[in-house]
Amino acid sequence: MPPRKTSENAGSSGRGTLGRPATISDVARLAGVSVGTASKALNGRGSLREETRRRVRSAADELGFQPNTAALTLNSGRTYTVGMITTDTIGRFSIPLMTGAEDSLGAGRMSVFLCDARDDPIREQYYLRTLLSRRVDGIIVTGRRTQARAPIGVDLPVPVVYAFISSTDPNDCSVVPDEAGGARKAVDHLLALGRRRIAHVTGPEHHHSAAVRASAAVERLAESGLDLVGAPLFGEWSEAWGRQATGILLGAGEEFDAVFCGSDQIARGVADALRAAGRRVPDDVALVGFDNWDVMALACQPPLTSIDMELEGLGRTAADLLLAAINGEPAPGRHVSPCRLVLRESTAVSVLPGSTRVEQV
Amino acid sequence: MPPRKTSENAGSSGRGTLGRPATISDVARLAGVSVGTASKALNGRGSLREETRRRVRSAADELGFQPNTAALTLNSGRTYTVGMITTDTIGRFSIPLMTGAEDSLGAGRMSVFLCDARDDPIREQYYLRTLLSRRVDGIIVTGRRTQARAPIGVDLPVPVVYAFISSTDPNDCSVVPDEAGGARKAVDHLLALGRRRIAHVTGPEHHHSAAVRASAAVERLAESGLDLVGAPLFGEWSEAWGRQATGILLGAGEEFDAVFCGSDQIARGVADALRAAGRRVPDDVALVGFDNWDVMALACQPPLTSIDMELEGLGRTAADLLLAAINGEPAPGRHVSPCRLVLRESTAVSVLPGSTRVEQV
DNA sequence: GAAAATTAGGAAACCGGTTGCCTTGAGAAC
DNA sequence: GTTCTCAAGGCAACCGGTTTCCTAATTTTC
Known part of the structure; x- marks a missing residue:
C-alpha cells in the first residue's frame, strides 16, 4: 500500500x-x-x-x-497561558509584581501574555477581548495604585486576580499590600528609638496610598497618646516636595525629631533639605521612607530606612491564587499581605555605613 | 430532520x-x-x-x-504572537523597550509573550524552547547592556530581532542606540557653550557602554584639538561614585568648567558634590548626564541636561523590523538609531526653572 | 490442536475553525 | 416544457495533535 x-x-x-x-x-x-x-x-x-x-x-x-x-490547546481546552494586564503604564511598581508573577507561573509551565493598557479603558477592553479570544486560563490585573477599581469585566469565563490594585467587587480576588500596617511599623520603629515628635510628609491627599498611610500613622501615634507634629503635609510624590515641605516644617517653629515620609523620593528630598539646614540625620532627625526603592534609599545621604511592600512576593501570591482558581479552588476576597521594615542609617545611629539590615517582623 | x-x-x-x-x-x-x-x-x-x-x-x-x-492558528500556521525575552531581569531599560515594542505589535494585532530569563542561560534556553513550541511568529531579545552577545540560537525557524543588546553574528538583526553619537552630542553641546576644560566620569571600564561613550568623547574633543581634563574616571554606575569622583577632580587641582557623565546617577552625585564644594552648576561647571532617566534628571539640583537613547522608539523599531521579517522582508545587520540631547538647567544658564527643552538634532 | 486471553498497534473521531467543491433550486432563455 | 445559468449554502477535508475503539497477531490454556 x-x-x-x-x-x-x-x-x-x-x-x-x-x-x-x-x-x-x-x-x-x-x-x-x-x-x-x-x-x-x-x-x-x-x-x-x-x-x-x-x-x-x-x-x-x-x-x-x-x-x-x-x-494541544484545541483538544485539551487549556492554553497553559495567563494574561497579565497592567491597567496603567508598566512602571516601577509593576516590574516586581510582574517578575514575581512570572516566577510562579513559569514554574507552573505557564506562559504570560503581557498587555499594557496605559490607563486607557478602551485599550483595557480591547486587551480583555484579545485574551479571552486566546482562551487564556486566567488573568492577572495589576496597576500603579492600590486604590480599588471597577472590575475589569463581569461574569468572565476565566478566573481573575487583582494584584496591588483591588477590585471594588468584594467577591473578586485581590492581593494588596498592608499599607496601613506598613505605616504603623514605621511609626513603631521611630517610637522604639525614643522619638516622640514625629512629622509626616506625603503625596497628594486624594491619593489612596497617601491617605491610608497618613491616617494609619496618626492612629498609631494616638494609641501611644501622641499627636503628629502639625497636620500631615500632603503634596506630591517628588523630591522637590520633600525639600519644600521641610522648609515648611522648619519655618513653623515647632520642634520635631523624626519625619515619616510617604515615599522614598519625598524622604530623600527631606534628607537633602535637612542637611542643607544643618540638621543631622539621624542624630537630630530620624527619617523613614516608604517603598524601599533601592535607587533612592541607597543613594540617600544617609541611606534610608524604609518600608518594603514586598511586591515581588505579592506578584507570586497573586499567581499562586490564580493557579489555584484555575484548578478549581478559588479564594475570593481581599488578601492583605504584610509590609516589611528595612533598617538603614537614617534611623540607626550605630550602624556601620553601607550595611543593610532587615528587621524581623 | x-x-x-x-x-x-x-x-x-x-x-x-x-x-x-x-x-x-x-x-x-x-x-x-x-x-x-x-x-x-x-x-x-x-x-x-x-x-x-x-x-x-x-x-x-x-x-x-x-x-x-x-x-485559527492550526489552519493558518500563524499565531499572531511574538515572544519577548529579556536576557536579564526586567529593569529600567527594559521597560521602555517593552512598552515601545508592545506598542507596535499591539497595533499589528499581535500579542506578546513575556519571558524573563534573569541572566540565566538555562532559563533562556528553556524559554526559547517554550516559545518555539508555541509557534510564535517571531522573537525579540532584549537586555540591560548594549554589549553584543552570542546569538540565542542558530537556524531558528522564526525571525529574531535583538533590541538594545546586539548579536555577535553580523547577519542577525539588531537595533542599538548610537551611544558614541550620543556622547559626541553631549561634548558638542558643551563646546558650543564655550566650555573647553571638560572632564568625564563614568561607569566600570570593562562595561561596554562606559568604554564606548568615553572613547567617543575623547575622540570628539580631539577633533577640536582638545583633551579631556585628566583621564576618564571609570568607577561604578552610582551616585556615590559621582560624589567620590568629584572629590578626585577637585583634589587634582586642574581646573574644569564642565563634566560629562556616563549616567544620570553619576551626574547627580557630581552635582551634589559640586554644590557641597561651593561650585555653581552650570555657572562654574556645566553638567551633562546620560540616559535621561526622568527620576534622576528632574530631581537633580539643577535639573540635568542629558542624552536620551530613545528606548521606546528603539523598541518600536525592533518590533517593526520583526514584523517586516515575519512578512518575508528581513533586514539583517546592526541598525543604529540616534540619541537625542535633552536640554535642562545644568547646562543652560538662562533657562527658566522647571522647564524642559528639547534640542532639534 | 482449538478456543480463550492477552498484547501491540492501527483506524477514525474529535477539538474549532476555514475553504474548495458540489448540490440544490430558482429564474432565464429557447 | 426543457435546458442552461448562476446564486446560495451545505458537505467534507484539513490543520496537528489525543484518545477511544477495534483488529490482528501472539501466547496461554485445556
Missing part, C-alpha cells in the same frame, strides 16, 4: 533543521508507526513495546519535534 | 454568558445555517445573501462569539 502523498517526502533530508517545524506525522513516518501510536509512545499512554517507544522517541529527537501548542 | 445531539441544547439559555465560550457551531445552530456558512458569513467570504450574513452576525453578537485562536 503506497503512501497517498508521494510528493513531499521524496527526500528525508533536512526536515528537522530547516523548513517548517516537524509534526507528529513526520515523527510517525520516520519511526514507521501510525500517528496515534507515535502520540502514545511520546506520552507514555497505551500499550506499546518498549522498543517501539524508543524508536519513536529517537525519531522525535532527531527531528527536534515539539508538539504544536495550538493543537 | 432532528439535530443529532439533543442532549446539550435542551435549553437555549445562558450559553453566551455562562459556561464554556461560544463556538462557531453554537452560532451556526442559532442562525440555522451550517458551520461553513457561518464562517463565511462572519469573514465576508463565499456568496451568501445579505440577510443570511446579518442573521449569523447577530447570532454571533448574541452569544458573544470570539473565534478560538488555537483553531
Whole structure:
C-alpha cells in the first residue's frame, strides 16, 4: 500500500533543521508507526513495546519535534497561558509584581501574555477581548495604585486576580499590600528609638496610598497618646516636595525629631533639605521612607530606612491564587499581605555605613 | 430532520454568558445555517445573501462569539504572537523597550509573550524552547547592556530581532542606540557653550557602554584639538561614585568648567558634590548626564541636561523590523538609531526653572 | 490442536475553525 | 416544457495533535 502523498517526502533530508517545524506525522513516518501510536509512545499512554517507544522517541529527537501548542490547546481546552494586564503604564511598581508573577507561573509551565493598557479603558477592553479570544486560563490585573477599581469585566469565563490594585467587587480576588500596617511599623520603629515628635510628609491627599498611610500613622501615634507634629503635609510624590515641605516644617517653629515620609523620593528630598539646614540625620532627625526603592534609599545621604511592600512576593501570591482558581479552588476576597521594615542609617545611629539590615517582623 | 445531539441544547439559555465560550457551531445552530456558512458569513467570504450574513452576525453578537485562536492558528500556521525575552531581569531599560515594542505589535494585532530569563542561560534556553513550541511568529531579545552577545540560537525557524543588546553574528538583526553619537552630542553641546576644560566620569571600564561613550568623547574633543581634563574616571554606575569622583577632580587641582557623565546617577552625585564644594552648576561647571532617566534628571539640583537613547522608539523599531521579517522582508545587520540631547538647567544658564527643552538634532 | 486471553498497534473521531467543491433550486432563455 | 445559468449554502477535508475503539497477531490454556 503506497503512501497517498508521494510528493513531499521524496527526500528525508533536512526536515528537522530547516523548513517548517516537524509534526507528529513526520515523527510517525520516520519511526514507521501510525500517528496515534507515535502520540502514545511520546506520552507514555497505551500499550506499546518498549522498543517501539524508543524508536519513536529517537525519531522525535532527531527531528527536534515539539508538539504544536495550538493543537494541544484545541483538544485539551487549556492554553497553559495567563494574561497579565497592567491597567496603567508598566512602571516601577509593576516590574516586581510582574517578575514575581512570572516566577510562579513559569514554574507552573505557564506562559504570560503581557498587555499594557496605559490607563486607557478602551485599550483595557480591547486587551480583555484579545485574551479571552486566546482562551487564556486566567488573568492577572495589576496597576500603579492600590486604590480599588471597577472590575475589569463581569461574569468572565476565566478566573481573575487583582494584584496591588483591588477590585471594588468584594467577591473578586485581590492581593494588596498592608499599607496601613506598613505605616504603623514605621511609626513603631521611630517610637522604639525614643522619638516622640514625629512629622509626616506625603503625596497628594486624594491619593489612596497617601491617605491610608497618613491616617494609619496618626492612629498609631494616638494609641501611644501622641499627636503628629502639625497636620500631615500632603503634596506630591517628588523630591522637590520633600525639600519644600521641610522648609515648611522648619519655618513653623515647632520642634520635631523624626519625619515619616510617604515615599522614598519625598524622604530623600527631606534628607537633602535637612542637611542643607544643618540638621543631622539621624542624630537630630530620624527619617523613614516608604517603598524601599533601592535607587533612592541607597543613594540617600544617609541611606534610608524604609518600608518594603514586598511586591515581588505579592506578584507570586497573586499567581499562586490564580493557579489555584484555575484548578478549581478559588479564594475570593481581599488578601492583605504584610509590609516589611528595612533598617538603614537614617534611623540607626550605630550602624556601620553601607550595611543593610532587615528587621524581623 | 432532528439535530443529532439533543442532549446539550435542551435549553437555549445562558450559553453566551455562562459556561464554556461560544463556538462557531453554537452560532451556526442559532442562525440555522451550517458551520461553513457561518464562517463565511462572519469573514465576508463565499456568496451568501445579505440577510443570511446579518442573521449569523447577530447570532454571533448574541452569544458573544470570539473565534478560538488555537483553531485559527492550526489552519493558518500563524499565531499572531511574538515572544519577548529579556536576557536579564526586567529593569529600567527594559521597560521602555517593552512598552515601545508592545506598542507596535499591539497595533499589528499581535500579542506578546513575556519571558524573563534573569541572566540565566538555562532559563533562556528553556524559554526559547517554550516559545518555539508555541509557534510564535517571531522573537525579540532584549537586555540591560548594549554589549553584543552570542546569538540565542542558530537556524531558528522564526525571525529574531535583538533590541538594545546586539548579536555577535553580523547577519542577525539588531537595533542599538548610537551611544558614541550620543556622547559626541553631549561634548558638542558643551563646546558650543564655550566650555573647553571638560572632564568625564563614568561607569566600570570593562562595561561596554562606559568604554564606548568615553572613547567617543575623547575622540570628539580631539577633533577640536582638545583633551579631556585628566583621564576618564571609570568607577561604578552610582551616585556615590559621582560624589567620590568629584572629590578626585577637585583634589587634582586642574581646573574644569564642565563634566560629562556616563549616567544620570553619576551626574547627580557630581552635582551634589559640586554644590557641597561651593561650585555653581552650570555657572562654574556645566553638567551633562546620560540616559535621561526622568527620576534622576528632574530631581537633580539643577535639573540635568542629558542624552536620551530613545528606548521606546528603539523598541518600536525592533518590533517593526520583526514584523517586516515575519512578512518575508528581513533586514539583517546592526541598525543604529540616534540619541537625542535633552536640554535642562545644568547646562543652560538662562533657562527658566522647571522647564524642559528639547534640542532639534 | 482449538478456543480463550492477552498484547501491540492501527483506524477514525474529535477539538474549532476555514475553504474548495458540489448540490440544490430558482429564474432565464429557447 | 426543457435546458442552461448562476446564486446560495451545505458537505467534507484539513490543520496537528489525543484518545477511544477495534483488529490482528501472539501466547496461554485445556
